[in-house]
Amino acid sequence: MLIGGSMSHPNVGRRLSTKTANEWYKMTGAYNQLRGQFLHAELGFKLVVDHVQGDAYAPPSRVRTIAELSSTGIPSSLLHSHIRRVAFADYLTRIAAQLIQDSQLSETATGAGWSGPKGGAFRINGPGQQVLERNSCVIKLSENTIELRFTVSLPAQGRTILGEKAHQVLLNAVPELVKRTLHFSSLSSHDVDSHVSSVEEQDYMRSQLKSRGLVAFVANGSILPRAGGPFARPMTGPKVVPFEIDSEHEVSLSRLNGHLVYGLGIPAGVTVLSGGGFHGKSTLLEALELGIYNHIPGDGRELVVTDPTAVKIRAEDGRSVHRTDISPYITNIPGGQDTRQFTTGDASGSTSMAANIQEALEVGCRTLLIDEDSSATNLLIRDERMHALVQNEPITPMISRVRALKKDYDTSTIIVIGGLGDWLSVADNVIVMNSYRPRFRNDEARLICQTHPSKVQIAERYGNLPNHSLGVPPAVVASKGPFAKRKDFILVPGLDQPILRTSTDAEPGIDLSSIDQLVETGQSRLLAAILGNVAKGKGPVTFSKLLPALSKAFEDDGLDAADLSSPVSGDWVWTRGIEIAAMLCRLRGMQESSQTL
Numbered sequence: 001m002l003i004g005g006s007m008s009h010p011n012v013g014r015r016l017s018t019k020t021a022n023e024w025y026k027m028t029g030a031y032n033q034l035r036g037q038f039l040h041a042e043l044g045f046k047l048v049v050d051h052v053q054g055d056a057y058a059p060p061s062r063v064r065t066i067a068e069l070s071s072t073g074i075p076s077s078l079l080h081s082h083i084r085r086v087a088f089a090d091y092l093t094r095i096a097a098q099l100i101q102d103s104q105l106s107e108t109a110t111g112a113g114w115s116g117p118k119g120g121a122f123r124i125n126g127p128g129q130q131v132l133e134r135n136s137c138v139i140k141l142s143e144n145t146i147e148l149r150f151t152v153s154l155p156a157q158g159r160t161i162l163g164e165k166a167h168q169v170l171l172n173a174v175p176e177l178v179k180r181t182l183h184f185s186s187l188s189s190h191d192v193d194s195h196v197s198s199v200e201e202q203d204y205m206r207s208q209l210k211s212r213g214l215v216a217f218v219a220n221g222s223i224l225p226r227a228g229g230p231f232a233r234p235m236t237g238p239k240v241v242p243f244e245i246d247s248e249h250e251v252s253l254s255r256l257n258g259h260l261v262y263g264l265g266i267p268a269g270v271t272v273l274s275g276g277g278f279h280g281k282s283t284l285l286e287a288l289e290l291g292i293y294n295h296i297p298g299d300g301r302e303l304v305v306t307d308p309t310a311v312k313i314r315a316e317d318g319r320s321v322h323r324t325d326i327s328p329y330i331t332n333i334p335g336g337q338d339t340r341q342f343t344t345g346d347a348s349g350s351t352s353m354a355a356n357i358q359e360a361l362e363v364g365c366r367t368l369l370i371d372e373d374s375s376a377t378n379l380l381i382r383d384e385r386m387h388a389l390v391q392n393e394p395i396t397p398m399i400s401r402v403r404a405l406k407k408d409y410d411t412s413t414i415i416v417i418g419g420l421g422d423w424l425s426v427a428d429n430v431i432v433m434n435s436y437r438p439r440f441r442n443d444e445a446r447l448i449c450q451t452h453p454s455k456v457q458i459a460e461r462y463g464n465l466p467n468h469s470l471g472v473p474p475a476v477v478a479s480k481g482p483f484a485k486r487k488d489f490i491l492v493p494g495l496d497q498p499i500l501r502t503s504t505d506a507e508p509g510i511d512l513s514s515i516d517q518l519v520e521t522g523q524s525r526l527l528a529a530i531l532g533n534v535a536k537g538k539g540p541v542t543f544s545k546l547l548p549a550l551s552k553a554f555e556d557d558g559l560d561a562a563d564l565s566s567p568v569s570g571d572w573v574w575t576r577g578i579e580i581a582a583m584l585c586r587l588r589g590m591q592e593s594s595q596t597l
Contacts, residue, residue, distance in 0.1 A: 292488025
């Protein structure tokens with residue numbers, strides 16, 4: 001059990017004032033006086049209470065434990081690079097989350113009615129399968145400190161505080177948790193090294209892609225299918241087929257120790273992934289989508305790495321689009337609207353997909369990931385018969401632009417195709433999945449195109465990219481400001497344009513459900529914090545200025561830099577500038593202008 005030794009010594013847990021912890025706890029209705037710092041002399045850490053909830057039903061209190069690195073025994077080898085610090089902090093967060101769960105401290109007390117016991121839950125923002133920078137565990141080399149951040153639902157019954165339960169959590173459980181996480185002697189050095197080395201290796205392999213002329217790599221032996229459920233753990237059992245490319249087409253990347261890893265390398269250019277239904281082509285694409293992230297050991301996708309700028313593109317009926325240049329794909333629409341600054345509150349499949357492509361390219365995407373099943377077919381292709389039937393079609397399909405996209409903007413495309421054979425004529429490489437095994441079929445594809453020719457109109461130039469200038473409406477920071485309780489939605493109470501979530505439910509906010517590469521609610525919470533901070537600024541901002549500034553701030557000050565005016569949080573998880581831009585582009589009521597690049 002996590003709950004361990006009592007802090008009975010009068011100096012243990014002494015507040016950094018004249019009151020001892022025991023005196024403080026005996027004060028009637030004294031939860032609000034928790035705010036401040038307490039010192040645990042024996043274990044050498046500070047307990048910092050940054051925020052105290054207003055009542056048992058309010059958002060939980062926020063608590064930190066801060067220790068000096070020199071007192072923890074943490075080897076300097078775990079701290080000498082950013083990626084190793086991220087991996088080690090991620091490991092500590094996982095250990096803390098598991099200890100809390102094993103001790104049942106994450107469970108909230110529920111009583112009968114208002115007068116029953118409430119609260120008591122002690123939580124840390126536990127990670128999923130990806131290893132990401134998060135502010136649940138923060139290492140500050142400049143201050144020689146490491147801290148863990150928690151939330152605590154301080155217990156109460158009616159109007160009466162439950163001081164004994166609070167004492168149990170804050171003065172018994174927290175010190176034991178610190179001892180078993182921040183004191184390196186309590187950890188398995190083998191497990192720590194395995195976790196950190198695996199993450200560092202993935203980062204190193206990803207860095208080799210560009211110089212090798214690749215946009216993605218999948219190592220032989222990888223386990224791509226997921227078991228389902230909220231945690232996306234790998235599928236297990238005798239029917240699971242490990243990924244393997246034939247030796248004739250396998251390529252290699254180097255490990256940090258110089259040894260080679262062999263597998264499928266997807267070259268830059270236009271790649272078609274095909275195969276029969278249920279043979280694994282979409283499963284492969286889903287693994288490539290998340291190859292922008294590092295994964296925990298045992299996930300099965302540790303050696304799947306993708307161009308870090310890769311973006312999954314889909315149709316998104318009903319999304320809001322603000323003055324985005326979609327003219328490479330759509331022009332001369334009825335009504336005469338200028339598609340170089342296209343605006344709508346209810347985009348169709350084709351216009352939303354065109355906007356998604358253009359917005360991704362604007363902020364640096366150099367690899368598009370597309371699945372035919374989640375796309376607007378009329379934006380992907382237009383065959384000869386439809387050319388003959390419809391003379392005034394405003395859509396130029398992607399098949400006509402994809403070669404020019406590579407030539408003009410050095411942007412590759414990986415697309416899953418099951419029934420649109422004309423795409424074979426524009427592909428540099430064709431990979432066919434057969435019973436979950438990939439095979440290059442370039443020669444067969446060329447022969448098929450010769451035997452069954454089609455007339456695909458190829459554009460010489462791609463066209464312009466948008467250049468947004470954003471003016472976030474002041475209503476965003478009215479009321480409670482933006483916040484996210486789930487991964488797929490940011491609630492913005494101040495907006496007067498609710499989004500219909502179901503046939504009977506509408507909420508004001510930003511729908512993130514079609515941003516497929518968001519993997520944790522903590523990322524949406526970070527996006528909400530960034531939105532609130534941008535809304536507080538004066539004048540419009542451009543992506544070309546905002547995103548580099550945020551990147552530099554995160555590098556210098558960590559994720560807390562997203563909004564330094566907000567209370568200290570442990571709930572934020574790093575996300576790319578690409579997702580930040582995608583979030584802002586979906587905000588309804590945007591006061592914005594846009595130019596073309």
